[in-house]
Amino acid sequence: xxxxxxxVNNLRTYFHTFKGTVKAVDNISFxxxxxxxxxVVGESxxxxxxxxxxxxxxxxxPGKIETGEIIFDGQxxxxxxxxxxxxxxxxDISMVFQDPMTSLNPVYTIGEQMEEVLILHEKLTKxxxxxxxxxxxxxxxxxxxxxxxxxxxxxxSGGMRQRVVIAIALAANPKLIIxxxxxTALDVTIQAQILRxxxxxxxxxxxxxxxxxxxxxVVSEIADRINVMYCGKIVETGSSKSIVExxxxxxxxxxxxSIPDLDKDKDxxxxxxxxxxxxxxxxxGCNFSPRCKYCKDICKEKEPELVKVDEKHYVACHFPLRExxx
Amino acid sequence: MLRYLSTRxxxxxLVLFAVSILVFIFTSVMGNPVYLMxxxxxxxxxxxxxxxxxxxxxxxxxxxxxxxxxxxKGDFGKSYIYxxxxxxxxxxxxxxxxxxxxxxxxLSALIGIPLGVLSGAYPNKISSKAIMTxxxxxISLPSFWIGMVxxxxxxxxxxxxxxxxxxxxxxxxxxxTSLATTNGLRHLVLPSLTLALANIATIIxxxxxxxxxxxxxxxxxxxxxxxxxxxxxxxxxxxxxTLIPVVTxxxxxxxxxxxxxxxxxxxFAWPGMGKLLIDAINSADRPIVAAYVLFVAVMFVFINFIxxxxxxxxDPRIDLK
Numbered sequence: 001x002x003x004x005x006x007x008v009n010n011l012r013t014y015f016h017t018f019k020g021t022v023k024a025v026d027n028i029s030f031x032x033x034x035x036x037x038x039x040v041v042g043e044s045x046x047x048x049x050x051x052x053x054x055x056x057x058x059x060x061x062p063g064k065i066e067t068g069e070i071i072f073d074g075q076x077x078x079x080x081x082x083x084x085x086x087x088x089x090x091x092d093i094s095m096v097f098q099d100p101m102t103s104l105n106p107v108y109t110i111g112e113q114m115e116e117v118l119i120l121h122e123k124l125t126k127x128x129x130x131x132x133x134x135x136x137x138x139x140x141x142x143x144x145x146x147x148x149x150x151x152x153x154x155x156x157s158g159g160m161r162q163r164v165v166i167a168i169a170l171a172a173n174p175k176l177i178i179x180x181x182x183x184t185a186l187d188v189t190i191q192a193q194i195l196r197x198x199x200x201x202x203x204x205x206x207x208x209x210x211x212x213x214x215x216x217x218v219v220s221e222i223a224d225r226i227n228v229m230y231c232g233k234i235v236e237t238g239s240s241k242s243i244v245e246x247x248x249x250x251x252x253x254x255x256x257x258s259i260p261d262l263d264k265d266k267d268x269x270x271x272x273x274x275x276x277x278x279x280x281x282x283x284x285g286c287n288f289s290p291r292c293k294y295c296k297d298i299c300k301e302k303e304p305e306l307v308k309v310d311e312k313h314y315v316a317c318h319f320p321l322r323e324x325x326x
Numbered sequence: 327m328l329r330y331l332s333t334r335x336x337x338x339x340l341v342l343f344a345v346s347i348l349v350f351i352f353t354s355v356m357g358n359p360v361y362l363m364x365x366x367x368x369x370x371x372x373x374x375x376x377x378x379x380x381x382x383x384x385x386x387x388x389x390x391x392x393x394x395x396x397x398x399k400g401d402f403g404k405s406y407i408y409x410x411x412x413x414x415x416x417x418x419x420x421x422x423x424x425x426x427x428x429x430x431x432x433l434s435a436l437i438g439i440p441l442g443v444l445s446g447a448y449p450n451k452i453s454s455k456a457i458m459t460x461x462x463x464x465i466s467l468p469s470f471w472i473g474m475v476x477x478x479x480x481x482x483x484x485x486x487x488x489x490x491x492x493x494x495x496x497x498x499x500x501x502x503t504s505l506a507t508t509n510g511l512r513h514l515v516l517p518s519l520t521l522a523l524a525n526i527a528t529i530i531x532x533x534x535x536x537x538x539x540x541x542x543x544x545x546x547x548x549x550x551x552x553x554x555x556x557x558x559x560x561x562x563x564x565x566x567x568t569l570i571p572v573v574t575x576x577x578x579x580x581x582x583x584x585x586x587x588x589x590x591x592x593x594f595a596w597p598g599m600g601k602l603l604i605d606a607i608n609s610a611d612r613p614i615v616a617a618y619v620l621f622v623a624v625m626f627v628f629i630n631f632i633x634x635x636x637x638x639x640x641d642p643r644i645d646l647k
Contacts, residue, residue, distance in 0.1 A: 058550055061450070083555070090553030097551075102544035107566045107641050117552050152642045168552065 011068035026232035039223030047232035100161035111149030159190040238313030248320035403613035412613035423598035430521035442533025464527030536568030577633035
C-alpha cells in the first residue's frame with residue numbers, strides 16, 4: 001500500500017463576481033499517492049486549473065476557497081498562513097504553467113530565475129547554486145547550459161522556455177508537481193518530447209505529478225489514475241486503464257470518442273453535442289444532462305453522487321454505461 | 327553603442343541649431359534692450375552709440391553669424407544688465423536650482439513609486455482609494471497655490487519652517503549647497519515639496535497603471551508559485567517590468583523641473599535659474615535668454631540619452647542599435 005501524499009477533501013472554490021457566484025470547484029475530493037501520476041481531464045472551464053491553484057492556495061480575488069481540507073504530507077494546508085505557504089510553494093509543491101512564453105519574467109536572466117528558487121528553499125553557496133542550475137538545465141536537455149544561464153527568456157524558443165520552467169519546478173526536489181496544461185501552448189512536435197521529459201524526470205526523482213490537460217489521449221498514456229472533471233465536479237475517477245477501457249460516464253465516453261482514430265476512415269470527427277453550460281446558471285440535477293443523449297427525467301431533477309462501480313473506479317451518473325456500450 | 331552615440335550627438339547638433347535660430351528670432355523681436363541701458367533722456371547719439379556697442383545695427387543674419395561663432399567658443403556674450411558673461415551667470419545659479427530639483431525628484435521617486443506599487447497591487451483597499459483621490463488633488467492643484475498655502479500653514483501659523491530664501495550654504499565635495507547645513511535643509515523643505523507634489527501624483531498614477539497590468543501576468547503567478555513573498559513579487563518582479571514608462575516620464579520631469587522651476591522659485595524667493603530667466607525676459611536681456619534656452623536644450627538631450635541607456639538596463643529586450 002502506497003502512502004498518500006495529498007488528500008483533498010470536500011474542496012470548494014467559488015468566485016464571487018458582480019454577476020453572481022461561480023462554483024469553479026464544487027465539493028471535490030481526491031488523493032494522490034507518493035510517486036503517482038494523476039491526470040485531470042475535462043473541457044475548458046471545467047475547474048481543472050482552479051483545482052491545481054487551490055492546492056497551493058494561489059486563488060486571486062474574487063476567488064476564494066470556501067471549505068475543504070488539503071492534507072499534504074500529513075499537514076492541512078488550509079490552516080497554513082501565507083508565509084508558511086511560501087515555504088511550501090516551490091519547495092514541496094511546484095507548478096508548471098500552460099504558456100511558457102509568459103511564465104518567465106522577461107527582465108531577468110534564466111539563471112537569475114532558476115537561482116531564485118534555490119536561494120529561497122535551499123542552503124547552498126553561490127558556486128553550488130550555479131552548479132545545480134547547470135545540472136538542471138542539462139537534465140531538461142538544454143545544450144551549453146553554462147552560457148545559457150546568462151540568456152534572457154526572449155532568446156529562447158517556446159519549447160526551450162518550457163524546459164526551463166520544468167527545470168525551475170524540479171529545482172528544489174519537490175514532492176508534488178502540478179502541471180497545468182504544460183504542453184498545450186507548444187508545437188505538436190515538441191509536445192511529446194516535453195511530456196516524455198517530464199514523466200521521466202518525475203519518475204527519476206520519485207515525486208508525484210498532477211497533470212492537468214484537456215487531452216485524454218495524452219493523459220491515458222502516462223497517468224496512473226485519471227479524474228474526469230465537468231463543471232467543477234469530478235464525474236468519473238479510476239485507473240487510466242479502467243477509465244479508457246471501461247468508462248461509465250457519458251461525458252468520458254464523449255471525450256474518448258472525440259480522439260481521432262487514424263485507423264478508421266471517417267469524414268467527420270466525433271464531438272460532444274452542445275457547449276459547457278453557463279457557470280452562472282448551471283442546470284438543475286446533473287450538470288451534463290442537457291448534452292447527454294441518455295438523459296432521463298431523474299437526471300434533470302437529482303444530482304448524481306459518486307458511486308463505486310469497480311475497484312477504485314467511481315462514477316457520478318444515474319445511468320452508468322454498461323461495458324462495451326457505444 | 328558607438329553608432330548609437332554618434333547618431334545621438336548629431337541629433338543634438340541638429341536640435342541646437344534649430345533652437346538657436348528660434349531663440350535668436352524671438353529674442354530679437356522681444357523688445358529693445360537699448361532703452362533699458364541708456365539713461366532716461368538720452369540723446370540720439372547716445373542711443374546710436376549703445377546700439378553700435380551691442381552690435382544691433384548689423385543685419386539679423388550677420389548678428390546670428392557672430393552669435394554662433396562666439397557660442398561655439400562657449401561665449402554667449404555679456405548680459406546687457408549685469409555686464410557679466412551670460413553662461414557664467416547661469417552656471418552660478420545652477421547649483422541652487424539643481425539642489426531643489428534633486429530633492430524634489432528624490433521625493434517623487436521615494437514616495438511616488440512605492441505608493442503606486444501598493445495602490446496598483448491592492449486596488450480595493452481603502453488606503454489605495456485614498457492615495458488615488460489625493461493624487462488627483464496633487465495633479466490638479468496649481469503649485470503656486472500649494473506653495474502659498476504651505477508657507478501660510480507651516481511658516482506663518484506653525485512657525486516651524488522658514489518662509490523663503492535659500493538659507494545657509496555649506497560645501498559638499500567642492501559644491502556650494504544648502505544640503506550641507508541644517509538651516510539650508512530647513513529652507514529646502516517647503517519649495518522642494520511644492521515642486522514635488524504634482525510629480526509624486528503623476529508617478530503614483532503611472533506606476534499604478536503599469537502594476538495593475540503586470541500583476542495579472544503569468545510570470546507574477548509563476549513567481550508566487552515558486553514561493554516568492556508577495557513583497558518581493560511586487561517590488562522585484564512586477565515593478566521592474568513597470569519601470570520603462572516611469573523612467574521616461576521621470577526624465578522629462580527632471581528636465582522641465584530644472585528648466586522651469588520659475589514659479590516655485592519666485593514664490594519662495596529661491597535664487598535659482600528660474601528667477602534669472604524671468605528677470606532676463608523682463609529686461610530683454612538677449613544673451614542670458616539665448617544661453618539659457620540652449621543650455622536647457624542640451625540638458626534635455628543629455629537627460630533623454632541617460633534615460634535611453636537606463637532602458638537597456640531595465641529591459642534586456644531593448645537594444646539601442
